[in-house]
Amino acid sequence: MIKLLGMVVGTLVVYLLGARLVVAFHSSDIKADEQVVLFATAAHYDAAQSRWQVPIHGWIFDLEEDSLWRSALATAFVHGLNIHEDVAAQELFRRRARMFLVDNERNKKLTIDIAGKQVGLPKSGPNGHFTTTLSVADSDAQRHQRDGWMPLALVTPANDARSFQAQLQLVAEHGVSVISDIDDTVKHTNVRDKKAVIENTFVKPFAVVAGIEQAYTEWAKQGALFHYVSSSPWQLYPALTEFFAEVGLPAGSFYLKTFRVKDESFFDLFASPFETKVSTISGILERWPQRRFILVGDSGEKDPEVYARIYAQFPDQIVHIYIRNVTDEDGEAERCRQAFAGVPQERWTVFKDPSVLNERIDLTPGNSTLP
Numbered sequence: 328m329i330k331l332l333g334m335v336v337g338t339l340v341v342y343l344l345g346a347r348l349v350v351a352f353h354s355s356d357i358k359a360d361e362q363v364v365l366f367a368t369a370a371h372y373d374a375a376q377s378r379w380q381v382p383i384h385g386w387i388f389d390l391e392e393d394s395l396w397r398s399a400l401a402t403a404f405v406h407g408l409n410i411h412e413d414v415a416a417q418e419l420f421r422r423r424a425r426m427f428l429v430d431n432e433r434n435k436k437l438t439i440d441i442a443g444k445q446v447g448l449p450k451s452g453p454n455g456h457f458t459t460t461l462s463v464a465d466s467d468a469q470r471h472q473r474d475g476w477m478p479l480a481l482v483t484p485a486n487d488a489r490s491f492q493a494q495l496q497l498v499a500e501h502g503v504s505v506i507s508d509i510d511d512t513v514k515h516t517n518v519r520d521k522k523a524v525i526e527n528t529f530v531k532p533f534a535v536v537a538g539i540e541q542a543y544t545e546w547a548k549q550g551a552l553f554h555y556v557s558s559s560p561w562q563l564y565p566a567l568t569e570f571f572a573e574v575g576l577p578a579g580s581f582y583l584k585t586f587r588v589k590d591e592s593f594f595d596l597f598a599s600p601f602e603t604k605v606s607t608i609s610g611i612l613e614r615w616p617q618r619r620f621i622l623v624g625d626s627g628e629k630d631p632e633v634y635a636r637i638y639a640q641f642p643d644q645i646v647h648i649y650i651r652n653v654t655d656e657d658g659e660a661e662r663c664r665q666a667f668a669g670v671p672q673e674r675w676t677v678f679k680d681p682s683v684l685n686e687r688i689d690l691t692p693g694n695s696t697l698p
Contacts, residue, residue, distance in 0.1 A: 441461065507579075515527060
């Protein structure tokens with residue numbers, strides 16, 4: 328009897344130790360002073376395997392609120408932006424700027440909970456970002472999705488009650504998607520004026536382009552999904568998503584720019600590398616070859632030229648190209664004529680009033696305006 332009891336106790340100890348090991352294995356390597364941002368991505372469906380291919384992208388960092396290093400970097404940051412000390416002391420500036428001054432955490436092993444399963448991720452890189460693509464069975468995705476969105480959560484250690492979550496969009500094989508720029512397309516940034524860029528990014532509350540939220544909301548009601556491809560840096564992602572929710576812009580997946588304060592190109596904060604944007608948008612269209620796309624941008628930098636290149640590569644997938652006129656170059660301007668020389672006139676529009684977006688395109692299923 329005593330021997331049997333000993334065996335039971337021993338088995339129970341092994342079980343409990345095993346349970347602890349499982350918990351340890353499935354928890355993330357994150358300290359109490361570290362933060363994680365999980366970005367909104369878009370999954371595509373692999374019909375041959377009945378599985379969703381789900382991109383995972385996140386960022387782990389330490390805000391270093393009280394370190395001497397951060398204080399010195401913050402001082403240099405303020406001086407580099409030519410910001411007055413009174414402005415730098417304001418809460419809005421401090422909240423926006425601190426995301427550029429974080430201590431990125433490399434080689435961190437994190438675990439996420441997705442579709443009812445816990446999955447370990449690759450280690451974070453030198454910039455604190457971690458990326459991978461997971462394959463999720465359609466049955467699991469459908470069981471956990473709601474209105475086309477599937478939740479994702481970081482698995483934190485047992486003694487860490489914090490919650491780091493995101494929503495991933497399940498984008499079907501067929502349908503209409505909107506690929507939209509952000510700066511000077513949906514919010515005022517004035518990227519051609521460096522002083523204005525600094526003010527509109529760090530000093531002033533974000534301001535929506537009047538009417539764009541109504542146009543996008545109408546498209547969303549008709550079933551359009553959204554991908555935001557922008558030269559805004561990832562450091563602005565929390566502020567941007569908060570802003571989008573406040574003004575009523577539809578949620579969507581984000582494709583932003585990797586940026587470091589120590590880069591020499593700091594004042595090209597929102598510079599839009601032509602080939603990078605073409606490559607990103609091309610990747611989206613290739614991922615969903617049976618979907619049709621509306622492209623919306625502005626004339627501030629290279630959107631007309633980028634979108635014309637995209638049309639040349641994927642003419643059958645492009646429903647329409649919209650360019651917001653922020654440079655006093657209307658559709659008759661030489662630049663526009665040259666950029667869209669290979670695009671049929673009925674497939675592109677230069678606009679100032681966003682109401683034209685809904686006047687020209689009706690996404691109601693079965694309508695005759697879609698090719």
